[in-house]
Amino acid sequence: MSFIASMTSLRVRLMVLVLIALLPCVGFVFWELDAQRELVRGQALGEAKRDLSAVVDQHEQVIEGMRQTLQLLVEMPALQTRGGADCNNFLAARQANGAQITLLATVALDGHILCSSKPVPPGTNLADRNYFRRALEAGDFSISAYQVERITGKPAINFALPVRDAAGNTTAIAIAALNIAWLDHFVRTLSLPAEAEVIVLDAQGTVLAHSRDASLTGSQLAADSLLEQLRSDPSGGMSEAVGDDGVARLYAFTSLALHNQSAGIVAVGLPMGARYAAVERGQRQALIALATLVLMTFALAWLTSDVFVLTQVRALLAAMHKVAAGDLTARSGVKHAPGEINQLAQAFDDMADALARRERELLRHSEEIRLLQSLTVAVSTARNLDEALTAAMRMVCEATHWHFAQAWVPAADGSRLELSNAWHAVAPDLTRFRDYSKNFSFERGVGLPGRAWSMGTPAWIDDVTQDGNFPRAPLARELGIRAGMAVPVLVGEEIVAVVEFFLLERLERDHRLLATASALASQLGTVIRRKRAEDDVHRLAYYSALTNLPNRSRLEDLISAALAEGTRFAVATIVLQRFVEVNYTLGQSYGDSVLRQIGPRLASCLMETDVVAHFAGRNFALLLPGRDENAVRAIGRRLLHAMESPFQVGGISVEIEAVMGVAFFPEHGDSADLLIRRADVALYIAQQHQREFEIYSPEHDPYSPRRLALMAELRHALKDNQFQLYCQPKTNLKTGRVVAVETLLRWHHPVYGMVPPSEFIPLAETSGLMRALTRWVLDATLQQCDEWEHEGIRVPAAVNLSTRNLADPELMGHVRRAMRAWNAKPDWIEFEITESLMMSDSRASLAALDQLRADGHKLMIDDYGQGYASLSYLRNMPVDAVKIDQEFVRGLPDDDNDAAIVRSTVDVAHQLGYKVIAEGVELETVWDKLITLGCDEAQGYFIARPMPVGHFAKWLAEWNERWAKNEADRAIRAAGAE
Numbered sequence: 001m002s003f004i005a006s007m008t009s010l011r012v013r014l015m016v017l018v019l020i021a022l023l024p025c026v027g028f029v030f031w032e033l034d035a036q037r038e039l040v041r042g043q044a045l046g047e048a049k050r051d052l053s054a055v056v057d058q059h060e061q062v063i064e065g066m067r068q069t070l071q072l073l074v075e076m077p078a079l080q081t082r083g084g085a086d087c088n089n090f091l092a093a094r095q096a097n098g099a100q101i102t103l104l105a106t107v108a109l110d111g112h113i114l115c116s117s118k119p120v121p122p123g124t125n126l127a128d129r130n131y132f133r134r135a136l137e138a139g140d141f142s143i144s145a146y147q148v149e150r151i152t153g154k155p156a157i158n159f160a161l162p163v164r165d166a167a168g169n170t171t172a173i174a175i176a177a178l179n180i181a182w183l184d185h186f187v188r189t190l191s192l193p194a195e196a197e198v199i200v201l202d203a204q205g206t207v208l209a210h211s212r213d214a215s216l217t218g219s220q221l222a223a224d225s226l227l228e229q230l231r232s233d234p235s236g237g238m239s240e241a242v243g244d245d246g247v248a249r250l251y252a253f254t255s256l257a258l259h260n261q262s263a264g265i266v267a268v269g270l271p272m273g274a275r276y277a278a279v280e281r282g283q284r285q286a287l288i289a290l291a292t293l294v295l296m297t298f299a300l301a302w303l304t305s306d307v308f309v310l311t312q313v314r315a316l317l318a319a320m321h322k323v324a325a326g327d328l329t330a331r332s333g334v335k336h337a338p339g340e341i342n343q344l345a346q347a348f349d350d351m352a353d354a355l356a357r358r359e360r361e362l363l364r365h366s367e368e369i370r371l372l373q374s375l376t377v378a379v380s381t382a383r384n385l386d387e388a389l390t391a392a393m394r395m396v397c398e399a400t401h402w403h404f405a406q407a408w409v410p411a412a413d414g415s416r417l418e419l420s421n422a423w424h425a426v427a428p429d430l431t432r433f434r435d436y437s438k439n440f441s442f443e444r445g446v447g448l449p450g451r452a453w454s455m456g457t458p459a460w461i462d463d464v465t466q467d468g469n470f471p472r473a474p475l476a477r478e479l480g481i482r483a484g485m486a487v488p489v490l491v492g493e494e495i496v497a498v499v500e501f502f503l504l505e506r507l508e509r510d511h512r513l514l515a516t517a518s519a520l521a522s523q524l525g526t527v528i529r530r531k532r533a534e535d536d537v538h539r540l541a542y543y544s545a546l547t548n549l550p551n552r553s554r555l556e557d558l559i560s561a562a563l564a565e566g567t568r569f570a571v572a573t574i575v576l577q578r579f580v581e582v583n584y585t586l587g588q589s590y591g592d593s594v595l596r597q598i599g600p601r602l603a604s605c606l607m608e609t610d611v612v613a614h615f616a617g618r619n620f621a622l623l624l625p626g627r628d629e630n631a632v633r634a635i636g637r638r639l640l641h642a643m644e645s646p647f648q649v650g651g652i653s654v655e656i657e658a659v660m661g662v663a664f665f666p667e668h669g670d671s672a673d674l675l676i677r678r679a680d681v682a683l684y685i686a687q688q689h690q691r692e693f694e695i696y697s698p699e700h701d702p703y704s705p706r707r708l709a710l711m712a713e714l715r716h717a718l719k720d721n722q723f724q725l726y727c728q729p730k731t732n733l734k735t736g737r738v739v740a741v742e743t744l745l746r747w748h749h750p751v752y753g754m755v756p757p758s759e760f761i762p763l764a765e766t767s768g769l770m771r772a773l774t775r776w777v778l779d780a781t782l783q784q785c786d787e788w789e790h791e792g793i794r795v796p797a798a799v800n801l802s803t804r805n806l807a808d809p810e811l812m813g814h815v816r817r818a819m820r821a822w823n824a825k826p827d828w829i830e831f832e833i834t835e836s837l838m839m840s841d842s843r844a845s846l847a848a849l850d851q852l853r854a855d856g857h858k859l860m861i862d863d864y865g866q867g868y869a870s871l872s873y874l875r876n877m878p879v880d881a882v883k884i885d886q887e888f889v890r891g892l893p894d895d896d897n898d899a900a901i902v903r904s905t906v907d908v909a910h911q912l913g914y915k916v917i918a919e920g921v922e923l924e925t926v927w928d929k930l931i932t933l934g935c936d937e938a939q940g941y942f943i944a945r946p947m948p949v950g951h952f953a954k955w956l957a958e959w960n961e962r963w964a965k966n967e968a969d970r971a972i973r974a975a976g977a978e
Helices: 003-007 010-075 085-097 130-138 181-189 224-232 273-324 340-380 385-400 428-437 447-455 473-479 511-542 552-565 579-586 588-603 629-644 672-688 704-719 757-767 770-790 803-807 811-821 835-839 842-854 871-876 896-911 924-932 949-977
Strands: 101-107 113-116 155-164 170-179 197-201 207-210 237-242 248-258 261-271 404-410 417-425 459-461 483-491 494-503 569-577 611-616 619-625 647-649 652-654 657-665 693-695 723-732 738-749 753-755 797-801 829-834 859-864 881-884 915-919 937-939
Touching: 010 085, 010 101, 010 155, 010 170, 010 181, 010 197, 010 248, 010 261, 010 273, 085 101, 085 113, 101 155, 130 155, 130 170, 170 181, 181 197, 181 207, 261 273, 273 340, 385 404, 385 417, 385 494, 385 511, 404 428, 404 447, 417 428, 417 447, 417 494, 428 473, 447 459, 447 483, 447 494, 483 511, 494 511, 511 552, 511 896, 552 569, 552 611, 552 619, 552 672, 569 588, 569 629, 569 672, 579 588, 579 652, 588 611, 588 619, 588 629, 588 647, 588 652, 619 629, 629 657, 629 693, 657 672, 672 693, 704 738, 704 757, 704 770, 723 770, 723 949, 738 757, 738 770, 738 937, 738 949, 753 757, 757 770, 770 797, 770 803, 770 811, 770 829, 770 949, 803 842, 811 842, 829 842, 842 859, 859 915, 881 896, 896 915
Parallel strands: 657 693, 738 797, 797 829, 829 859, 859 881, 881 915, 915 937
Antiparallel strands: 101 113, 101 170, 155 170, 197 207, 197 261, 237 248, 248 261, 404 417, 404 494, 459 483, 483 494, 569 619, 569 657, 611 619, 647 652, 723 738, 723 937, 738 753
16 A cells, blocks of 8 residues: 555554644643743742842842932031041041942032042042032932942942032032942842742842852843843743853843932843643653553554554445446345444445446446337338338347237228338247137227237237137137237337237236336337438439429439440430420429329320330430431430420420430440530530530530630640639528628630539549549638638638549548648538439448548538439448539529429438538529428528629628528517517
């Protein structure tokens, strides 16, 4: 275990708690020890103060005695004289009476000596003495500091008192000198402990008396720190300091003063070493006892924590580790009882139980999901409803271990349920029950399937042999069939089938099993609904919704199949003349009626192997396998003759003329697109020359010279920078917000002017320049996106990809390098692909698309509705959106067929999780109609024509302003309408 882990263990934490609990005891012990030290200190301080008081009292008595002595002197007549021998003798006699008085004298006001008890050296003058000046100036008693007396030459303390005449005027100053030896003698008579000392200092720090060392008298105190502390508080106090002998003492001190004059400082110092030593011995004993107590407490806590706490915690922790490792059967083993740890163990055990239950539920749900996924795959590949139901029943029986299942479907008139061809049996004997069931049909509420059909919810029978509403009970009893359940399969609100399951044992109602079966039935219904939608999409993609004839996409598939066979065939395109007049004169419904009659009339002139296709509007096409030119000309004559007969529409005879152009394989082309275009060229030539029939001839193709010239100049155009990047915005239909732009390539030819992409893109495809053009567009788009990003415009740009682009193995490398070069985010660039691109190499295309999608780019199918790709491609392509071809949008809002196509496309796309974008939106009414049809986004001239990318920022600002105004106007109109 690491140090950090050991320090954070539960045992350590318990020890910390014990330590915290002991802290008050430890604190009390230390407080008590400190209190003892303070007590000893206080006792010493009391002793020092007593000695200090004795010294102060004695000092005050001496000072007071000196004052009284001087007072008596100044009142005696002998001192009223101005000096002389009598005065000297008088003072000498008085001095002899005072053992400690070394001098008595009177001093004139100018400081010279008038008379003295001692001989006076010549020229002696006391005018400069402080005590003399104070007595003279204050007219009161004055005391000097320690000094050497000038008259006697001995150290003394001088006292002065004014001598006044009868009028009270000061005539002289009487002085007395007191030998300080008395003070030194007094402090030595005090009873002091060993190494204690009494020090008397004057105001300047000179030692007046020293009980320990008399030789220090008259010198400055050597211990500066002690002197500073004694001077720090003139009123007195106490301090611990080291004396000049190096001994630490507790000093009590106070000032010596009389009549508001500082006479010095007295300090009594008691040594504390011995006293503190005794205290420290007691402290050591107490600390040893405390440490012993703490260690014993820790040891006891260490041992008891294992018994009362850690054993249970370890058991709980071990169970937690097992659960964390995935063993949800692990439990703590701690008794569930009152107490925090027991309650924690109980909570953990309850949690483990809940996790185990949840894991079982998750496993069950996981199994259901796996079953649903398998069901989806199996049903998706089924060719019809019976195959789908059979696959579903087989998987349910395998998953639930039930023994027999069969499906019932509504009869054609919807009055009863009939047995379908879908069934599954685990045991061969159960086929008898299947054969027996063929004799029955069930109305709503009758029998097991009838109940589920009537209620629209699952039905259950614990034992079918004991149920009176189970007509097949006799055979069920014989075969051992007991439990049964029936589950309806709903597609939307329609019950398309009822599946019944049987078990060879009695079983009470199992709600979980019913829920699983219901979920499977719901998924089955969803898949069936999706397959129906796919069938609808397939029809929309490959057949004309109006005429029910194959559309251009389907015809191209058939032509491609014929190309694969390599046999000769012809492709013809037909345009109806005067058809527009019918629409304008009689209305679109009459025109649609004519178009619906065209197919049967053309087919009546053809063989069964021939194909009639309806491209759009008045344009039709034919595929004529195995025909030569003469046979096709004969067919053309028959068809054109048949078209001469009037069409009956609503009681009106309508005459329609037709023009036909033909191209042959292999003479005129080797691809479906080329053959159709060559047939269109022939049709165009026939119209130009006002003929009804024309076969393609290269020398009459007006586009060939231009095509060759453009192909030759296309490479130079790329080098000479003749291309420009345009863009066309896409907006959200509901909010009007610009959500993206489609980048478009424009070629400004120096001779031909603006060359449409529909003309030079195919040339680039065939000339091998498509890769270079695509890279140019991608780089230019990224550069523009970077500029927009710096301008604060965050709009994705869509780049179109061709078949060759998707097949290019270097495509992804260039895209990724370009993205890194511009530090671009994946959502800057989207890619649009046409359905036709998916047909050339589906695996390569899907691989490229998967990589683009994995890199974070959105993908969308362009020109959807032309039907180039099969439905399986559409369902499996990794795309995000579908762009409806403008051919279906321009007829809105009036063309109901186009509206139906758009609505169906939107519904199917949304079911597949795709967003839907409408192209070719040129009118506001079309915009509004698309909103009602559920379309998501729009692109077209109503929003903006393609523009140079440099104009987009200005247009965007104007669009946002205009849209906001339009929305406000709409809101006002809506409010007015209400």
